[in-house]
Amino acid sequence: MVYDSYSVLKTGMDQTGEFLPLTFKMGAGRPAGYVYGSIPFVAFFGPxxxxxxxxxxxxxxxxxxxxxxxxxxxxxxxxxxxxxxxxxxxxxxxxxxxxxxxxxxxxxxxxxxxxxxxxxxxxxxxxxxxxxxxxxxxxxxxxxxxxxxxxxxxxxxxxxxxxxxxxxxxxxxxxxxxxxxxxxxxxxxxxxxxLNVLSDRILQTSVIQKINEQRNISTLPNKIKPLIYNRPLAYTRILFENYVxxxxxxxxxxxxxxxxxxxxxxxxxxxxxxxxxxxxxxxxxxxxxxxxxxxxxxxxxxxxxxxxxxxxxxxxxxxxxxxxxxxxxxxxxxxxxxxxxxxxxxxxxxxxxxxxxxxxxxxxxxFGSFWSLDAKIASEKAINSDKNIEVVLSTKIDNIEYAYPVYAKIDPKLAIEQYGKWPKIYGNVIISNE
Known part of the structure; x- marks a missing residue:
């Protein structure tokens, strides 16, 4: 998120190259409010x-x-x-x-x-x-x-x-x-x-199996069973349970x-x-x-x-x-x-x-791993490495492709040029997905 603010500040585009978007592609469609609101802080403190x-x-x-x-x-x-x-x-x-x-x-x-x-x-x-x-x-x-x-x-x-x-x-x-x-x-x-429960295929299968089981076990007349055991009622119960x-x-x-x-x-x-x-x-x-x-x-x-x-x-x-x-x-x-x-x-x-x-x-x-601590450590080591030695960072390090440009303060123009491309080359540092 902070790199999008940095990129907009420097280029007017997000890190994917889109000009002043209202929804940012990174983060599975992130609304723009916080990204634009953070620009003054990024301008002062950097990414x-x-x-x-x-x-x-x-x-x-x-x-x-x-x-x-x-x-x-x-x-x-x-x-x-x-x-x-x-x-x-x-x-x-x-x-x-x-x-x-x-x-x-x-x-x-x-x-x-x-x-x-x-x-x-x-x-x-x-x-x-x-x-x-x-x-x-x-x-x-x-x-x-x-x-x-x-x-x-x-x-x-x-x-x-x-x-x-x-x-x-x-x-x-x-x-x-x-x-x-x-x-x-x-x-x-x-x-x-x-992510919503209505599109969860595993849950859909479970609901259907449960409805079939209820209809098979129930002693109600066959014409009544679909009115009592059906997906709308099953999902209503699930949503109510989630609400509570x-x-x-x-x-x-x-x-x-x-x-x-x-x-x-x-x-x-x-x-x-x-x-x-x-x-x-x-x-x-x-x-x-x-x-x-x-x-x-x-x-x-x-x-x-x-x-x-x-x-x-x-x-x-x-x-x-x-x-x-x-x-x-x-x-x-x-x-x-x-x-x-x-x-x-x-x-x-x-x-x-x-x-x-x-x-x-x-x-x-x-809980350091939840905040991509390994990516931070790897990025800092790469930044402090000998510039004459090639450093390869693997995407097996969680979120390294997002963390390194932030910690290294990579020029957003370079990040935009390499969006969707592999490997990503930032000077002597290479980020590989292999």
């Missing part, structure tokens, strides 16, 4: 760790500030301050920020859009929502639904009567039109088409999605102590603020709709759910007795310290 993570770091700071304004607008300044603090220590946000995932930038943009809507800044809202759609694919589904929920929260008819809001709808339709065009180009949705798993305590509080890239702390995405806070917060919301309760619960229920098609829990695709849970915890902390707050914040601190130790002193050694 480096800070070049790729700088935008995510700034997004994290922005999320902290936005949570304050969101909590203040919906509840009170005190809730906003607590929400801001919880965002600053959020395990989920720490994981996303450190790795420089584009979905973290998408979360920032979407949250900015939500806050803009609530403060009736409709034109900025449209711009932020539109940019978010071009930053992470699943937001194409969740943002329209979230916008509808916000309109109902603020008064549907009253919102539609606002002229600026109608202008913002036009802006969003422009973004939607471009997004649909990219979809029909067959690139931006390639990963979804490959993305809201399960196992994913949210205990183990996360078990992907070391998304969850190096090897805990859930939220703090354990936030589980009782959710129940306390829901109690106070039912008691004091049913309108806010409906919006927050709707927000939570919307997010997994995009993830349930992928067949597994996923920390990146579900990250838009984070602000809603932070709001519940913040409102809960505002309303409980002060003596309990001290205990609860202590629990936050204990788990945070444990997770930070895991992230910095354990995970790098255990």
């Amino acid at each position: 480096s760790v800070w070049g790729v993570r700088g935008l995510s770091f700034i997004s994290g700071l922005g999320i902290i500030i936005l949570m304050y304004f969101l909590g203040k607008k919906m509840f009170s300044e005190k809730t906003g301050l607590i929400a801001s603090f919880l965002a600053s220590i959020s395990l989920w946000d720490i994981y996303l920020s450190r790795a420089g995932f584009e979905v973290h930038f998408a979360l920032f943009l979407t949250l900015f859009g939500v806050v803009s809507f609530l403060y009736k800044k409709y034109i900025p809202m449209a711009l932020f929502f539109g940019l978010a759609v071009f930053t992470y694919p699943t937001f194409k589904l969740t943002i329209p639904l979230l916008l509808l929920a916000l309109m109902l929260y603020s008064g549907f008819i009253q919102t539609l009567k606002n002229k600026l809001f109608m202008i913002s709808i036009f802006i969003l339709l422009v973004f939607a039109g471009i997004s649909i065009k990219e979809t029909f180009n067959g690139v931006s949705e390639a990963r979804f088409l490959d 798993e993305n809201l399960s305590p196992q994913f949210l509080y205990l183990r996360g999605d078990r992907n070391p890239r998304h969850n190096p702390g090897e805990w859930g995405m939220l703090y354990l102590v936030e589980l009782p806070l959710v129940f306390v917060g829901l109690y106070f919301l039912v008691k004091n603020s049913k309108r806010n309760l409906i919006l927050i619960v709707t927000w939570i229920l919307i997010v997994p709709l995009a993830t349930m098609f992928m067949g597994q829990t996923h920390a990146l695709r579900n990250n838009l759910i984070l602000p809603a849970f932070i709001l519940i915890s913040a409102y809960s902390l505002e309303n409980i007795l002060a003596k309990w707050r001290i205990f609860i914040f202590s629990m936050f601190g204990i788990q945070l310290i444990y997770v930070l130790f895991t992230i910095y002193f354990f995970a790098p050694n255990k």
